[in-house]
Amino acid sequence: MPPVRTLGQLLEDEHLLTWIRDAVGGLHAYAAAGAEKQGKRLAMAVTCTGCTAKKTCCHSKVVARLYEGILVASDLVAAGRDTPELREQLRAAAEAMETTPPRDWRRPCVFLDERERCTVYAVRPVPCGAVLVYTNPTLCTTRAAPIKAYIPNEEYAAATAFEEQFRERFALRKKVGRRYLGVLPRMVLVALEAWHRTDFRDYLRQLSWPSDEDIEQQRA
Ligand code: SF4
Ligand code: SF4
Numbered sequence: 001m002p003p004v005r006t007l008g009q010l011l012e013d014e015h016l017l018t019w020i021r022d023a024v025g026g027l028h029a030y031a032a033a034g035a036e037k038q039g040k041r042l043a044m045a046v047t048c049t050g051c052t053a054k055k056t057c058c059h060s061k062v063v064a065r066l067y068e069g070i071l072v073a074s075d076l077v078a079a080g081r082d083t084p085e086l087r088e089q090l091r092a093a094a095e096a097m098e099t100t101p102p103r104d105w106r107r108p109c110v111f112l113d114e115r116e117r118c119t120v121y122a123v124r125p126v127p128c129g130a131v132l133v134y135t136n137p138t139l140c141t142t143r144a145a146p147i148k149a150y151i152p153n154e155e156y157a158a159a160t161a162f163e164e165q166f167r168e169r170f171a172l173r174k175k176v177g178r179r180y181l182g183v184l185p186r187m188v189l190v191a192l193e194a195w196h197r198t199d200f201r202d203y204l205r206q207l208s209w210p211s212d213e214d215i216e217q218q219r220a
Contacts, residue, residue, distance in 0.1 A: 004198045005198065006195065006196050006197055006198050006200065007070075007191075007194045007195050007196075007197065007200040008077065008195045008196060010170070011070070011074065014169070016169060016170075017070075017071065017074050019169070020067050020068075020070065020071050020166070021071060021123065023067075023162050024067075024068060024071055024123070024125065024126055024129075024159075027126045027129070027130070027155045027158055027159055028124075028126065028129035028130070030154070030155055030158070031126075031129055031130040031132060031150065031152050031155045032046075032129075032132070034150065034152070034154065034155070035132040035150035038150055039134055039150075042134065042148075044134035044148065045134065046132050046133070046134060046150070047133055047134060047135065047136065047137055048131070048132050048133060048137070051137040052137070053137035053138050053140065053141065054116060054140075054141050055112060055116045055118075056140040056141040057128075057131045057140060058108060058109045058111075058112045058116070058118065058128075059105075059106050059107060059108050059109070059112075060102065060105060060106075061097055061100070061102040061105040061183065062109065062125065062127050062128060062183065062184040063127065063181060063182065063183060063184070063215065064125040064126075064127060064181060064182070064183070064184040064187045065125070065126075065159060065160075065162075065163050065166075065179075065180060065181040065187070066163075066166070066180035066181060066182075066187055066190065066191065066204070067162070067163065067166040067180075068125035068126065068159075068184075068187060069125075069184070069186075069187025069188045069189075069190060069191040070187075070191040071123045071125075072111075072120050072123050072124070072125070072184075072187075072188045072191070073188050073191035073192045073195060074123070074191075075120050075122070075123045076120070076188070076192065077192070077195060082192050082195075086110075087189060087192060087193075089110050089185075090110055090185040090186075090188055090189040090192075091185075091189055093107075093109075093110050093183075093185040094182075094183055094185040094186035094189060097183040097184075097185060097186075098182075098183055098186065109184070110185055110188075111124075125184060126152075126155055126156070126159045127156075130150070130152035130155045130156075131149070132149065132150040132152075133147055133148060133149045133150070134148040134149070134150075135147050135148045135149075163179065163180060163181070166180075167180065170201070171201065172201060172204060172205070173205070177211050177212070178209040178210065178211055179209060179210060179211070179212065179215065180204070180209055181209075181210065181215065182209075182210065190204070190207065
């Protein structure tokens with residue numbers, strides 16, 4: 001009989017956090033290199049690196065994969081930030097985000113601090129690290145002129161491919177036509193709620209996961 005372990009114990013025993021962290025970090029690096037390469041072709045520099053403007057990109061709807069939520073949750077657990085107050089904030093943000101179209105969502109991310117800094121920067125999901133623009137940072141807020149952005153299609157395809165490996169390693173059977181992803185606060189909350197459960201696979205499987213069509217609607 002394999003040992004009965006909580007999600008947190010499984011992650012630690014099998015060094016799965018390092019594996020996820022390397023995959024997500026690798027995609028951040030790939031996006032940064034890709035954006036720089038494209039910038040050279042366009043004779044434009046990526047402006048996010050030195051951005052001191054209001055982080056409007058962190059006031060947007062972020063759809064993340066469960067493994068990215070697990071990575072953020074691991075950081076919160078390790079830093080003693082998994083509190084009832086934070087879970088309530090995540091729950092409220094998730095419910096609001098799930099019922100608001102992306103174009104109407106203009107609220108700060110739960111992880112953005114008062115200085116407009118990401119408090120989970122090292123473990124932020126791929127969609128956060130792949131938002132890279134070439135235009136003046138103030139345009140991200142004012143929209144006074146078109147924004148020129150890097151399109152991370154390859155990174156998103158690789159992140160989706162990694163989801164297959166993630167389910168394999170975690171013995172999470174795929175629900176037919178469904179994907180383990182959702183809005184970022186929901187994915188982090190789900191990961192925190194699963195963290196100390198030995199029945200975390202049953203808990204995760206019984207949740208309502210979206211189909212590819214649902215995902216397109218969430219992003220529309
Ligand atoms: S996307 Fe815009 S607001 Fe966000 S870091 Fe880049 S330049 Fe700044
Ligand atoms: S996780 Fe960090 S980078 Fe992503 S939206 Fe939130 S504050 Fe911004």
